[in-house]
Amino acid sequence: MPLPKAELHLHIEGTLEPELAFELAARNGVELPYADTDELRKAYQFEDLQSFLNLYYELMAVLRTEQDFADLADAYLARAAAQGVRHAEIFFDPQAHLARGVSMGTVVEGLWRALGTSESVHGVSTKLIMCFLRDESAASALQTLEAAKPYLDRITGIGLDSAEVGHPPVKFREVYEAAAALGLRRVAHAGEEGPPEYITEALDVLGVERIDHGLRCMEDPALVERLVRDRVPLTLCPLSNVRLRAVDVLAGHPLPAMLDAGLLCTVNSDDPAYFGGYAGDNFAAVRQSLGLTEERLRELARNSFLASFLEDDEERRARYLAEVEAYEFGSPDAL
């Protein structure tokens, strides 16, 4: 039995496996420039961030209908459940779909077909977080929030993702203020490739409650002190960091130092179809490469539920936390 955990940093578009990409392409009459799944799987071995993003956006062309989004989310939830995920707070990128002529309603209602039944089908509770692409304009983010207004009963919070450098959090002040006024929770990617100042700015200007990635906080001791004091969760994605070269090798990942510093770290999969593994795979990888003890692994699992947006259901959070405390570690490969 895998370690019970919450996944808090997961882009649903990044869960598109080659087999499903071909299935949806055939269903929708979309031509993919790859002969078969083997050839496509080779393309998943991208060289850098840009080649990853190119493929990521290219493959989104197969997502057209509500059922496509439902199938995508359902496939993720099945895999996540098999790796011990009990609760998932799932990112989606509406601008990437709106730009292709796919409506907000198609995306949200499609995802909801899977999320709304996830608990009974997969035993995974879920929340949905709408992300803005930070390399798009602030005006586009505001329009996207406007387009989402009819669906806010489905959406728990907002986030900020895609290429970080050159797009500081302050660019999105207005849309974060508007989202806060609507009662939405706020997170943002910061300090992955961007500097530690972006983390401070995300906290001070955008009022975020969690930092996605946040690795580079380690360059600023005063910031680390603040994150520890205020118990600001960081959603780390170790395998993603290696694939996108934020760290050279997994054995050099700062996760142990971050835990030693007292930071509230969590382990997540980011874009698992592309980065070599789902949540449990990330746990197993850090256990193996970083030599984390069972108590450290339990701490990471505990943190994931403490950092979840489960304030509307504290009973559920307590139940999940009890599962973590009762967990008995078995095979080192299954986490």
Ligand SMILES: [Zn+2]
């Ligand atoms: Zn991410």
